[in-house]
Structure formats: C-alpha cells, structure tokens
Amino acid sequence: MLKIKDVSKTYNNGVNALYNINLLIEQGEFVYIIGPTGSGKSTLIKLLDAEEKPTKGTVEVGGVNIGKLRPGRIPYYRRSIGVVFQDYRLLERKTIFENVHFALEITNMPTLKARQRVREVLSLVDLADKANDFPANLSGGQQQRTVIARAIANRPKVLICDEPTGNLDPAKSADIIRLLEKINKEEGTTILMVTHDIGMVNSFRKRTIALQDGHIMADLRDGGYIE
Amino acid sequence: MKIGRHIKEGLIGVLRHSAMSISAATAVTITLLLVSMFLLLTLNLQQITRNVEESIQIHVKIENGTSAETISATQAAIAKLAGVTKVTFSDKDAELDRFIAAFGEDGKIFEMYRGEDNPLRDAYLVDVAKNATLDVLAAQIRGYAGIEKVDYGGENTIKLVTFMDSLQNGGLLLVSILSLLAIFLISNTIKITINARSDEIHIMRTLGATNHFIRFPFLIEGILIGLLGSILPILITIFGYHYLFNAMGGVLASNLFLLRPVFPMVYQVSGILTGIAVLVGLLGSFISVTRHLRWKR
Numbered sequence: 001m002l003k004i005k006d007v008s009k010t011y012n013n014g015v016n017a018l019y020n021i022n023l024l025i026e027q028g029e030f031v032y033i034i035g036p037t038g039s040g041k042s043t044l045i046k047l048l049d050a051e052e053k054p055t056k057g058t059v060e061v062g063g064v065n066i067g068k069l070r071p072g073r074i075p076y077y078r079r080s081i082g083v084v085f086q087d088y089r090l091l092e093r094k095t096i097f098e099n100v101h102f103a104l105e106i107t108n109m110p111t112l113k114a115r116q117r118v119r120e121v122l123s124l125v126d127l128a129d130k131a132n133d134f135p136a137n138l139s140g141g142q143q144q145r146t147v148i149a150r151a152i153a154n155r156p157k158v159l160i161c162d163e164p165t166g167n168l169d170p171a172k173s174a175d176i177i178r179l180l181e182k183i184n185k186e187e188g189t190t191i192l193m194v195t196h197d198i199g200m201v202n203s204f205r206k207r208t209i210a211l212q213d214g215h216i217m218a219d220l221r222d223g224g225y226i227e
Numbered sequence: 228m229k230i231g232r233h234i235k236e237g238l239i240g241v242l243r244h245s246a247m248s249i250s251a252a253t254a255v256t257i258t259l260l261l262v263s264m265f266l267l268l269t270l271n272l273q274q275i276t277r278n279v280e281e282s283i284q285i286h287v288k289i290e291n292g293t294s295a296e297t298i299s300a301t302q303a304a305i306a307k308l309a310g311v312t313k314v315t316f317s318d319k320d321a322e323l324d325r326f327i328a329a330f331g332e333d334g335k336i337f338e339m340y341r342g343e344d345n346p347l348r349d350a351y352l353v354d355v356a357k358n359a360t361l362d363v364l365a366a367q368i369r370g371y372a373g374i375e376k377v378d379y380g381g382e383n384t385i386k387l388v389t390f391m392d393s394l395q396n397g398g399l400l401l402v403s404i405l406s407l408l409a410i411f412l413i414s415n416t417i418k419i420t421i422n423a424r425s426d427e428i429h430i431m432r433t434l435g436a437t438n439h440f441i442r443f444p445f446l447i448e449g450i451l452i453g454l455l456g457s458i459l460p461i462l463i464t465i466f467g468y469h470y471l472f473n474a475m476g477g478v479l480a481s482n483l484f485l486l487r488p489v490f491p492m493v494y495q496v497s498g499i500l501t502g503i504a505v506l507v508g509l510l511g512s513f514i515s516v517t518r519h520l521r522w523k524r
Contacts, residue, residue: 075437078434089426091430106440
C-alpha cells in the first residue's frame, strides 16, 4: 500500500531531514510513527501528502509515485488519501456538515449521495447532533472528530494522522484512538499516525516505527515504546 | 462544472464574511461616486461645447440700396470661401423677426417697426466650420461690395470654445485616472479580503480541491461585492441628476448652455458604472486568488 524506498530529503536551506529511509506498510495496517522533535516525522508526512518531493528515492502510495506527480494531478491524488492535522484545519465559516461535505463536493460526487455519506460519517464519529454547529462552538475533541470524518468521507485507502491527539487530554485522546481503530477495522483503511504520546503508544499497541535524526531507529511489529 | 454550486458558495462567502464584504463594497461605492460625478460633468461639457460650436455664426449686414444682383453675387462668393458651410440671406423682415424673438415676450414692442419703418438691414447669416478662423473670414467678407458690417462675437467666442474643449479633455482625463484609481483601490481591498482567507484556500488545497474549484466562488464574490458597491452610485446618478436637471430647468446659467437630458444618459452612465464594478471586482479577486494558487506543492 505504502512503499518508501531509499528516500532522503534535503531542504533548500540545506537542512537534511531524512536519510535513506526504507519502509513498507501493507493495506489495512495501523502504524505509529514516533520520534522527538526534528526526527523527520513532519517531513515524512509532507512527502506522503505531496507537499514536498523527495530529494532521492521514491515514495509510492497505492501504486502512485508521488515525487513524479505533475502539479495538476496533485489535487486528484490528495482526494485518494485522508489527512488529519493536529491543528484541525477546519473551514471556520462553514458548519460541521458543510466542512465534511466540502471534501466530497470537490470530487463532484452527486449532492444526494454526498449528503447521505456526510450523515454516515458524522454518525460514525458520533457528531450527528452537531451537524449545524460551527467549528468554534465545538470542543477540541469534537473538532478533531470532525476532521477525521472529513478525512474518511471519501473512503481513502490510507489515512495519515499528524499528531491527532496533540491538543487533547488523555481521555479524549483515547476516544480518538478508539475511533481510528474502528475506522481501521470497519472501513479497512490503512492508518499511519505520527505521535508524541508515549502513554497511548503503550496502551494501544500497534506496529511502531521510531525515527531519530532522520533515520529509522526501530520498527517494532508488536508495538510499545522504546527508550 | 457545477456553476450553481459556485454561485451559491460566492453568495454565502459574501454573507458570512459580511464585515469584509461591506468594507470592500464601500471602497467601490466611494470611487464609483467620483467616477459618476466626473462622467456626468464631462458628458454635459461635451454637450455644451457642441451647442456653442453650433451657434457660431457670422452676421453680415448689407448696405441699404445694394442691388439684387450684387446681393446674390456676394452671397455666392462668400459661400465659396474656405471654412464657410452655409450662407443664408435674411431680409429686413426676417431680421426683425429674429430681433423680436431674441427679446422673448418683451420683443412685441418692436412690432411697431414692421414695414416701411424697419431700420434694420438685409443680412447674410454665415455658418462656419468648427475649425474656421473667424477673424480671417470676417476680414475677407468685409472686402466684398455692399457690405456694411461683419459681426462674429469677437475673439471671446473662439476663446470660449477652446476653453470648453480643454475642460472636456481634462474631464475625460480625470475620469480615466479615477477609473484606474478605482481599479487599484478596489482590487487592493478585495486583495486584503482574500489574504485574510489564505488559510481557507490552503485547507481547500490540502483536501484536493483544484485551483479552478477554489477560484470560481471567489470570482463570484468579487463580482457580487462590485455590484453591491455600485448600487448607491447608480441610484445617486439616476435620482441625483434627475433632481439637479429639474432644479436648474435643464440649463446652466443661459440657454446657450443646455444640459444633457436625463434619459437615456443616466442609464448609459449606470451601465458604465455597473461594467466598471463587475470588471474591477472580477479582476481584483482573480489577481488575489491566483497569487495564493500559484503552484507550490
């Protein structure tokens, strides 16, 4: 599903973020990427959502070589993945329903079908009763659930989560992980989750990849955090 | 392409960002008001200049006792002069009619001079081309036989026409400069409106919206803001000019300075204002959105 081969990334300012990374993630897996600040986690996400190109090597998602994508094709690629950000990135002047609906509108999905799907995912994330509220009226956990609903609305094969629990308390964080587990199981979505939250990595054990200084330090199939 | 969706989104954008929409529309209103004022002024100046130009005529008095042959020979000679468009012979009676008419109601008292007592002279009324040199023509006409006096209003007439011409050109220049200023001001305000929403554009991109999909509602928003801003200037143009025209009796100071009739001019000016508003709204938002959509990964 997700193939990263001999990937290095050096930014224009000379900063080396990743060195010769190799990684293979199968369809339906749930994987944590952990590591301290500056370890290359964010760069990895940027490579996966086509915000950056690798300096060397190839990044493939669902058979698409992202580094070779023409600019005009990038929007279409982005519709095939779901991204959940730590800072939510909801459209503030749109309601919760409209925010989720927007992700389907851009794919030109027929309106009736899109509205049906929005209702479906909003019940999946338990926000059906907040459909007409604006993001500012929701708690952090609710906003993050909205972002997850938006990310999965288009039934992506892979869901990339960038510190989705970074702004939430432990109880809300556990709720989000349980929701992601449900999506992973029910929709068969591959989930790649970048996190700092050691407690959570230890409580909800999954395959864990540890990055440090741009290198993969460990790839633990059984999960758990390493010092 | 779902045009209905984009129009709806544009409309929602204007409503949900009402504060920014109003400030952008106000910029449109103020500049269009100025454009409208100068446009009305220039169009009227144009009209007045044309009236003055058309009324320039050389009045040539013929000596009493000049024979009919000489009169018609001189008339033919004057007609051949460069710059002369038409020569009309006006006999004493016709001259008295013109004299009486010039005094309006009070002119009736001169009726007593009709007939044998008429002290006026026969005359030629010489119409001249716009670019004719009046003093040269007058001198040439004076040289013919049987001419008593040549009258053309003097240099002041020429000066007035030149002055009106330059006023009119200045007005047009001002309208052009103001239109450019309007485009700059409005596109700048719309730019600020859209810059404030760069996050929104960024989020849309991360979700996989194409540039076209993001841009279209913003263009509709720009047009709507332009149209919103043009409502007041158009109303003021129509009703304000109507009021002024009636209040001044359709003239500026004298019958020579006739104002342009209210209709269809106010509709034409309103059309121009609407055109500027739509164009400027469209251009302003196109330039601003495109800046945010220039491809970066």
